[in-house]
Amino acid sequence: MKNTHLQDYSHKRYNILTGEWILVSPHRAKRPWQGQNESVNNEKRPAYDESCYLCAGNTRINGEVNPKYTDVFVFTNDFAALQSDSPSFSVNDGLLVAESETGICKVICFSPDHSKSLAEMSSNEIQKVVFAWQEQYKELGSNPKINYVQIFENKGAVMGCSNPHPHGQIWSQSTLPNEVDKKNTQQLNYYSKNESSLLGAYLAQELEKQERIIYENTGFVVLVPFWAVWPFEAMIVPKKHQSNILEMTDEEALQYAEAIAVLTKAYDKLFKTSFPYSAGIHQSPTDGNDNKHWHWHMSFYPPLLRSATVKKFMVGYEMFGSPQRDITAETAVQRIRELIY
Amino acid sequence: MKNTHLQDYSHKRYNILTGEWILVSPHRAKRPWQGQNESVNNEKRPAYDESCYLCAGNTRINGEVNPKYTDVFVFTNDFAALQSDSPSFSVNDGLLVAESETGICKVICFSPDHSKSLAEMSSNEIQKVVFAWQEQYKELGSNPKINYVQIFENKGAVMGCSNPHPHGQIWSQSTLPNEVDKKNTQQLNYYSKNESSLLGAYLAQELEKQERIIYENTGFVVLVPFWAVWPFEAMIVPKKHQSNILEMTDEEALQYAEAIAVLTKAYDKLFKTSFPYSAGIHQSPTDGNDNKHWHWHMSFYPPLLRSATVKKFMVGYEMFGSPQRDITAETAVQRIRELIY
Ligand SMILES: O=P(O)(O)O[C@H]1O[C@H](CO)[C@@H](O)[C@H](O)[C@H]1O
Ligand SMILES: O=P(O)(O)O[C@H]1O[C@H](CO)[C@@H](O)[C@H](O)[C@H]1O
Numbered sequence: 001m002k003n004t005h006l007q008d009y010s011h012k013r014y015n016i017l018t019g020e021w022i023l024v025s026p027h028r029a030k031r032p033w034q035g036q037n038e039s040v041n042n043e044k045r046p047a048y049d050e051s052c053y054l055c056a057g058n059t060r061i062n063g064e065v066n067p068k069y070t071d072v073f074v075f076t077n078d079f080a081a082l083q084s085d086s087p088s089f090s091v092n093d094g095l096l097v098a099e100s101e102t103g104i105c106k107v108i109c110f111s112p113d114h115s116k117s118l119a120e121m122s123s124n125e126i127q128k129v130v131f132a133w134q135e136q137y138k139e140l141g142s143n144p145k146i147n148y149v150q151i152f153e154n155k156g157a158v159m160g161c162s163n164p165h166p167h168g169q170i171w172s173q174s175t176l177p178n179e180v181d182k183k184n185t186q187q188l189n190y191y192s193k194n195e196s197s198l199l200g201a202y203l204a205q206e207l208e209k210q211e212r213i214i215y216e217n218t219g220f221v222v223l224v225p226f227w228a229v230w231p232f233e234a235m236i237v238p239k240k241h242q243s244n245i246l247e248m249t250d251e252e253a254l255q256y257a258e259a260i261a262v263l264t265k266a267y268d269k270l271f272k273t274s275f276p277y278s279a280g281i282h283q284s285p286t287d288g289n290d291n292k293h294w295h296w297h298m299s300f301y302p303p304l305l306r307s308a309t310v311k312k313f314m315v316g317y318e319m320f321g322s323p324q325r326d327i328t329a330e331t332a333v334q335r336i337r338e339l340i341y
Numbered sequence: 342m343k344n345t346h347l348q349d350y351s352h353k354r355y356n357i358l359t360g361e362w363i364l365v366s367p368h369r370a371k372r373p374w375q376g377q378n379e380s381v382n383n384e385k386r387p388a389y390d391e392s393c394y395l396c397a398g399n400t401r402i403n404g405e406v407n408p409k410y411t412d413v414f415v416f417t418n419d420f421a422a423l424q425s426d427s428p429s430f431s432v433n434d435g436l437l438v439a440e441s442e443t444g445i446c447k448v449i450c451f452s453p454d455h456s457k458s459l460a461e462m463s464s465n466e467i468q469k470v471v472f473a474w475q476e477q478y479k480e481l482g483s484n485p486k487i488n489y490v491q492i493f494e495n496k497g498a499v500m501g502c503s504n505p506h507p508h509g510q511i512w513s514q515s516t517l518p519n520e521v522d523k524k525n526t527q528q529l530n531y532y533s534k535n536e537s538s539l540l541g542a543y544l545a546q547e548l549e550k551q552e553r554i555i556y557e558n559t560g561f562v563v564l565v566p567f568w569a570v571w572p573f574e575a576m577i578v579p580k581k582h583q584s585n586i587l588e589m590t591d592e593e594a595l596q597y598a599e600a601i602a603v604l605t606k607a608y609d610k611l612f613k614t615s616f617p618y619s620a621g622i623h624q625s626p627t628d629g630n631d632n633k634h635w636h637w638h639m640s641f642y643p644p645l646l647r648s649a650t651v652k653k654f655m656v657g658y659e660m661f662g663s664p665q666r667d668i669t670a671e672t673a674v675q676r677i678r679e680l681i682y
Contacts, residue, residue, distance in 0.1 A: 005428065005430045005441070006432065006439060008427075009424060009427035009428060009430075009441060010422065010423050010424050010427055010441070010442050010443065010444070011430070011439050011440060011441045011442050012439065012440055012442045012516070013438070013439045014438035014439065014440075016436050016438070020519045021518075021519060023422065023423075023442060023518070024439075025422040025423065027424065028420055028421070028422050030420075031420035032402065032420075033503065034503045034504065035498060035501060035502065035503035035504075036498035036499065036501070036503075061373065078372075079369055079371075079372035079373075080369070081351065081364065081366040081369050081658070081665055081667075082351050082364075082366065083350060083351050083368065086349075086350035086351055087346060087350060089346045089350075089352070091347065093546075094542070094546050095357050095539075095542060095543045095546055095567075096546065096567050097354070097355035097357070098347060098352050098353065098354045098355065098365075098567075099352060099353055099355075100346070100350060100351070100352045101351050101352050101353045101364060102351065103351070150658060150661055150662050152657040152658060152660075152661050153657070154654075154656045154657040157376060157377035158377065159654065159656045159657070160376060160377070160654025160656040160657070161376065162374065162375045162376030162377075163375065163376075169657065169658070171658050171662065175353070177362075177364070177658075177661075177662030177663040178361045178362060178662070178663040178664075179660075179661055179662055179663070180661075180662065198436070201435070201436060202436045205434075205435050205436055205437065226436075226437050226439075278656045278657045278660050278661070280657065280660065280661035282661065299661070301660055313495075313500065313501025315495045315500045315501040315619045316493040316494070316495040316500070316501070316510065316619045316621065317422070317491060317493060317510070317512050317518075319493075319520075319619050319621065319642055320491055320493050320518075320520055320521075320619070320621035320623065320640070321491050321512065321518030321519065321520055321521065322518040322519040322520070323519075324422060326422075
């Protein structure tokens with residue numbers, strides 16, 4: 001088969017990490033768009049906003065006062081989706097099956113500067129965020145009731161972010177969520193057979209081909225995975241086989257911060273707007289098992305498709321069938337890569 | 342365990358059809374919302390719009406002229422995501438795995454009246470849509486290259502619908518998409534063990550409890566499944582064990598149309614707006630196998646959460662972890678049910 005077929009004809013690609021398929025329709029990139037346009041707010045925000053409940057020194061809705069923090073500030077979510085003290089119960093009533101789920105949810109402010117985003121922060125500033133993620137993963141993970149720690153960021157109003165102050169969240173819980181469970185299985189299967197990491201082998205292949213690489217430094221590779229779903233989806237992967245972010249040295253944390261800085265800055269240039277996305281780190285569960293099969297990575301799922309106002313809708317077919325994309329991973333890489341060098 | 346725990350504490354519920362879990366956080370329904378508001382357009386549309394490419398007699402972008410249709414009109418999608426004549430190929434290059442995927446995509450106009458939606462059509466008018474779905478399922482399914490037919494509708498700009506003219510889509514293809522594959526497996530497992538349909542057994546349980554039933558008539562039940570993800574998600578299920586929509590008699594097609602009418606009209610009343618959703622029918626593959634384990638059903642995934650302008654965002658945790666909801670299925674049923682009687 002000629003590789004150009006992937007750029008011309010409808011096909012599906014296999015996600016080695018989840019075991020699921022995505023539909024790619026490269027020929028459809030040219031279809032006209034008359035649907036909903038997102039609104040953009042490119043107004044410059046002030047460095048401090050007295051009505052923002054995340055700014056330093058301000059009072060939150062529950063009456064607590066934020067400290068005058070100078071870099072990163074972490075607190076327990078005032079409207080946590082998971083409760084740590086709820087009773088343990090289960091429903092096993094025929095085909096009605098439920099289990100109590102406990103956990104701890106935190107909010108992490110990336111900077112006291114209300115006007116910034118990760119894309120506008122220096123690698124040294126982002127490194128402090130990485131340090132905070134490491135501390136949280138360690139602290140939450142050492143709680144015997146917490147077996148998985150999900151670190152993520154929703155950026156932009158279109159991604160459900162309710163406050164533009166630079167911040168992310170951490171939801172930690174007692175069982176593995178669906179997506180983590182799938183990746184756990186796929187990585188374990190590969191590791192059991194090959195005694196090496198699935199993502200490590202994938203990385204080696206991609207580094208040789210160079211077709212989907214956005215950027216690399218000593219410790220990290222930024223690439224668009226072969227099976228990417230979102231138009232400009234990307235993934236940051238450590239070159240070393242590390243199961244979780246605690247295995248990073250401080251120097252590697254800086255290299256990781258650099259990778260985040262490079263990618264998010266390129267994103268902002270793509271459509272000349274503060275680029276919205278959900279980003280998240282998938283890493284080894286904190287369930288006390290060995291988990292050597294895990295190779296941690298951070299993924300970025302940005303919704304914009306054609307411009308600052310036209311996003312990809314994951315609706316209809318995507319909800320009932322499979323995720324679907326028009327522009328290919330390879331085209332997306334080219335677009336992002338030229339904004340870096 | 343007291344059943345009220347399900348209304349008070351964070352827990353996860355099991356989806357018997359997909360084998361996946363969803364996180365429910367009933368206590369979080371009270372959190373304030375300062376995020377993005379959707380725009381609503383409650384303006385009454387004209388019955389005919391000369392700039393609409395779906396109205397009868399109008400010319401489409403490719404130069405074809407729509408007939409002066411009087412009820413339902415079906416045509417092949419001018420920007421189909423699947424091509425029927427593309428070459429067959431596969432990529433099996435280490436961890437890069439892809440397969441060509443062919444198919445046929447159609448658009449189905451529900452009415453020549455540009456101003457209407459299913460919620461504003463009579464059961465007799467909707468029955469004609471059901472007849473068209475049956476014809477399409479039959480015709481596409483008899484094509485040896487088509488092994489699955491996905492019927493769906495994206496309603497509303499917020500659901501990626503690019504034209505308000507009442508219409509749905511049909512994407513048919515050679516392999517089973519992810520969601521269908523999961524439901525295939527779960528239903529097959531149950532059927533192999535019990536020699537009866539999974540959804541039939543579930544239905545019997547729900548009809549006895551009456552806790553999640555929105556509406557029923559002779560042939561159909563409308564309910565909020567125990568494992569619903571979207572705030573006001575609902576499902577229409579035939580009482581008889583039927584694998585696909587071709588097994589319906591004309592009378593049953595009318596009962597089905599009634600169920601659609603009742604649900605969509607209640608939806609429109611909920612937030613006094615034309616209620617957006619993606620709806621889709623899951624039914625037996627057209628792969629020539631027996632598929633007796635399938636029990637067809639139609640699901641509605643509406644995004645609105647609190648009002649016509651505040652939707653649920655499936656972002657961050659939901660993308661990286663599991664789907665999450667705040668109001669419970671039982672609360673949602675109560676809200677919808679009181680709009681019917
Ligand atoms: O073909 P349409 O209506 O333009 O497109 C819409 O439905 C498709 C199928 O659910 C989606 O892939 C698109 O993202 C959405 O905008
Ligand atoms: O807690 P927030 O930021 O208000 O909420 C946001 O992120 C959550 C986790 O991804 C989602 O469940 C919400 O739908 C979204 O609006």
